[in-house]
Amino acid sequence: MPRPPQTWTLEELAADAAVSRRLFVDERVAALDEEQEIYDQAVAAYSDSVRDLLDATADLRHLDGPSLMSRTRLDIAQYLAVPPISDDDLDTLTDSCFGRWKKQKTDRGMRPTEEAFDAAASVISQRLDRGRTPWVEQGRAPTAAEREAFIHWAASIPAMGRLATARRMASAARQEAAARQAAQAAGYKAVNPPGTLTAPIAEMEPGSYATASRKLSGTNMDIPVRLIENHPTGLLFLALEAKVSNSSLNSVKRLRDVKVKRETWDASSQLYRFRTGAVLAGVFDIGRLMETQEAGVLLFWEHRLQDLTDFLRGA
Numbered sequence: 001m002p003r004p005p006q007t008w009t010l011e012e013l014a015a016d017a018a019v020s021r022r023l024f025v026d027e028r029v030a031a032l033d034e035e036q037e038i039y040d041q042a043v044a045a046y047s048d049s050v051r052d053l054l055d056a057t058a059d060l061r062h063l064d065g066p067s068l069m070s071r072t073r074l075d076i077a078q079y080l081a082v083p084p085i086s087d088d089d090l091d092t093l094t095d096s097c098f099g100r101w102k103k104q105k106t107d108r109g110m111r112p113t114e115e116a117f118d119a120a121a122s123v124i125s126q127r128l129d130r131g132r133t134p135w136v137e138q139g140r141a142p143t144a145a146e147r148e149a150f151i152h153w154a155a156s157i158p159a160m161g162r163l164a165t166a167r168r169m170a171s172a173a174r175q176e177a178a179a180r181q182a183a184q185a186a187g188y189k190a191v192n193p194p195g196t197l198t199a200p201i202a203e204m205e206p207g208s209y210a211t212a213s214r215k216l217s218g219t220n221m222d223i224p225v226r227l228i229e230n231h232p233t234g235l236l237f238l239a240l241e242a243k244v245s246n247s248s249l250n251s252v253k254r255l256r257d258v259k260v261k262r263e264t265w266d267a268s269s270q271l272y273r274f275r276t277g278a279v280l281a282g283v284f285d286i287g288r289l290m291e292t293q294e295a296g297v298l299l300f301w302e303h304r305l306q307d308l309t310d311f312l313r314g315a
Contacts (some may be wrong), residue, residue, distance in 0.1 A: 003043055004062065008097065008293060008299060010290055013289045013290060013293070013299070014151075014286050015191040015298065016301050016303070016304065017283075017284050017286055017289065018297070019301075019303055020280065020282060020283070020284065020301060020302070020303055021282070021283045021284075022279055023281070023303055024246070024281065024282045024283055029057065031167075035163060036164070036168065037167075038163050038166050039159055039160070039163045039302050041150065042155075042158070042159035042163065043155045043156055043157075043159045045155075045159075046076065046154070046155035046156075046158050046159055047151050047155040049072045049073070049075070049076045049151065049155075050076055050150075050154045050155050051151060052070075052073060052287045053067075053073045053076050053077060054147065054150075054151070056070075056073060057205075058141075059135065059136075059141060059142050059147065060080075060125075060128065060133055060136050061135075061139070061141075063077070063121050063124065063125040063128075064118065064121045065114055065115075065116075065117030065118035065119075065120070066117070066118055067108055067121065068117050068121055068124075069117055071101075074102065074120065075102065075158075076231070077120075077124050078090060078124065079154065079157045079158055080124065080128055080129065080132075080154060081123075081124050081127035081128065081129075082127050082128070082129045084100070085123065085124065085127070085158065087099030087102060088126065089119060090123065093118070093119070093120075093123050094112070094116045094119040094120050094123065095119075096112040096119070096120070097111075097112055097116075097215050097276045098112055098116070099108045100207050100231050101150075103244045106222060109169075115284075116253050117137065122293065124252060131132075131229035132150055132153060132154075134146070135151065143255070164189055165293060168244075171244040171281070171282075172242055172244065173214040175243075175244055175279060175281055175302055176222055176223060176242045177221050177244040178279070178296065178302055178305055179222075179240055179242060179279045179300075179302075179305065179308065180211070180223060181305075182305040182306075182309045182312070183209040183223075183225060183308070183309075183312055185207075186308075186310075186312035186313040187207065187228075187313060188207050188208055188209050188225070188228075188312060189205070189208045189209075190205060190208070190209060190210075190211045191205065191208040191209070191210060191211070192211055192212075193202060193203060193210055193224065194214070195214060195215065195216060196214065196215045196216075197214050197215065197216045197221075197224065200224060200226065201226065201236055201237065204224065204226035204237075205226060205229070206226055206227065206229045207223065207226065207228040207229070208225075208226045208229050209223060209225045209226070210224040210225075216239065216264075216265055216268055217264045217268045218264075219261055219264050219265070221239045221261070221265065222239070222240055222241050222242045223239075223240035223241075223242070224237070224239060224240075225237065225238040225239075225240055225281070225312065227312065227314075228232045228313075228314060229311075232314045234273065235273055235274070236273040236274065237273065237274045237275070237276055238274075238275055238277055238298070238312070239261070239262075239265040239275070239276045239277070239281060240276075240277050240278070241257075241258050241261065241276070241277070241279070242278075242279050243255070243257075243278050243279065243280055243281070243282075244280075244281045244282045245280075245281075245282040245283050246282055246283060247283050248284065248285040248288075249282060249285075250283070250295045251282070251284040251285050251289075252285060252286055252288055254284075255278070255284070255289070255291075255297075257284075257289050258278045258297050259292055259295045261276060262295065262296055264278035265311055266296065275296070275298055276296070276297050276298070277297065277298035277299070277300060278292070278297055278298070278299055278300065279300045279301070279302055279305070279308065280299060280300065280301055280302060281301070281302035281303070288315065298311075
């Protein structure tokens with residue numbers, strides 16, 4: 001019978017957390033050149049959008065509703081406010097639907113009114129960073145140097161966001177792929193159950209894992225796993241979450257998220273035969289790890305996924 005992961009001692013969790021932290025640091029250092037390239041490409045792409053906005057607004061001196069009737073211009077303009085204005089905030093401040101409109105590819109659906117665009121222009125223009133746009137208050141055109149410096153600064157804001165998103169997506173994809181490989185190594189079969197699981201035991205055959213995330217009880221699950229028949233633990237189903245954390249503080253949120261999901265998933269069907277597990281990588285607070293384990297979450301480390309393979313195999 002496999003050793004239940006919830007029996008990890010505090011000392012064992014601390015030792016593996018130290019290994020995970022060191023691997024995380026090594027990974028970040030190794031990714032410096034690649035991330036710099038992603039950032040540079042993003043700055044170049046957003047610089048074109050900033051120039052387009054400047055051209056359409058006489059270098060922000062005539063920021064009005066019609067000039068923002070472009071999704072890319074509006075998106076850049078929102079970053080220029082102090083602080084940047086989110087889609088939700090813009091909708092609230094203008095009583096409109098900019099968030100939904102920006103997600104559409106055509107104007108066949110929801111579209112803000114002309115008055116809403118005028119209101120958005122007013123909100124943004126009043127919140128421009130005056131230190132970055134001195135020519136606006138002085139009522140003049142920017143110098144060539146001022147304009148180029150502004151373009152690079154403005155483009156760097158969304159570029160940072162794109163880099164952060166790319167980093168998160170890459171880490172999540174790597175971790176989920178590694179967990180699925182661990183299931184495959186245990187002899188489990190990749191399957192494609194319904195996008196929303198209502199009866200996982202019937203919808204997934206024994207000894208299988210889903211190739212992509214699924215929903216159960218209205219909550220997204222990274223890797224649904226239907227355990228083999230007669231698993232030594234008596235369990236039927238394992239809901240796996242992939243969690244990467246970049247700091248002890250960040251790990252509090254990540255682990256809290258798993259604990260909340262566990263309450264939903266573990267009670268979703270046959271009581272005591274559904275369990276939730278987390279595959280961990282990065283930096284984690286030791287005390288929070290212990291709390292999460294005591295709350296009933298099975299903990300696995302990405303750097304030692306043989307534990308997951310052994311658990312799934314029941315060996």
